[in-house]
Amino acid sequence: MKLYFAPGACSLHPHIALREAGLPFDLVRVDIRAHKMHDGSDFYAVNPKGYVPALMLDDGQVLTEGAIIDQFVADRAPEAKLAPPAGTMERYRLQEWLNFIATEIHKAFGPLFGNDETVKDAARARVARRFDLVAKTLASQPYLLGQAFTVADAYLYNMLRWTAHTGIDLAKWPALQGLFARVDARPTVQAALAAEKS
Numbered sequence: 001m002k003l004y005f006a007p008g009a010c011s012l013h014p015h016i017a018l019r020e021a022g023l024p025f026d027l028v029r030v031d032i033r034a035h036k037m038h039d040g041s042d043f044y045a046v047n048p049k050g051y052v053p054a055l056m057l058d059d060g061q062v063l064t065e066g067a068i069i070d071q072f073v074a075d076r077a078p079e080a081k082l083a084p085p086a087g088t089m090e091r092y093r094l095q096e097w098l099n100f101i102a103t104e105i106h107k108a109f110g111p112l113f114g115n116d117e118t119v120k121d122a123a124r125a126r127v128a129r130r131f132d133l134v135a136k137t138l139a140s141q142p143y144l145l146g147q148a149f150t151v152a153d154a155y156l157y158n159m160l161r162w163t164a165h166t167g168i169d170l171a172k173w174p175a176l177q178g179l180f181a182r183v184d185a186r187p188t189v190q191a192a193l194a195a196e197k198s
């Protein structure tokens with residue numbers, strides 16, 4: 001498999017999932033502004049959506065949408081327990097978190113990476129309201145689904161890394177700082193970060 005990624009982008013959480021699952025994969029770096037790979041080839045030819053993450057399977061199919069790639073990876077390594085089994089209520093809880101992070105947190109960061117200063121305070125307030133909710137869950141348990149790490153925690157961690165560059169002070173949410181520290185300490189996470197830098 002090949003994971004198309006950009007350093008610091010939202011391809012980090014499926015990257016962490018692949019390492020946690022222990023599956024073999026190659027990394028392909030994408031310039032997401034130019035929509036080109038290192039060799040100059042057109043990323044749109046791989047993913048017509050033009051964005052990372054994209055996972056090319058060994059049969060050439062390309063799977064997109066980080067929350068779906070996470071679950072695909074988790075289901076290929078059930079022993080790693082990165083997601084509860086499909087069809088269980090717990091799996092729907094995982095999907096509830098993944099969808100919440102994708103649509104309510106991830107996309108709320110969008111304006112904070114742009115140049116329109118007039119919308120940034122509103123975007124920060126929106127992210128903060130979502131963080132308030134997540135922090136309530138994490139005040140009484142170490143991970144989003146309870147006692148064990150899942151791909152939803154990797155996705156949340158990916159988002160929390162963006163706060164440092166977008167003027168959001170994570171110190172307001174000690175429970176989120178705790179999740180950040182727990183996930184950051186995982187060897188797979190440090191390996192993913194190192195691989196994305198090299």
Ligand SMILES: N[C@@H](CCC(=O)N[C@@H](CS)C(=O)NCC(=O)O)C(=O)O
Pocket residue numbers: 009010011032033050051052053064065066067102
């Ligand atoms: N819905 C997609 C969104 C992915 C996305 O926003 N990717 C960004 C990086 S974090 C990107 O590659 N942007 C470049 C572009 O859209 O052209 C997902 O959740 O995987």
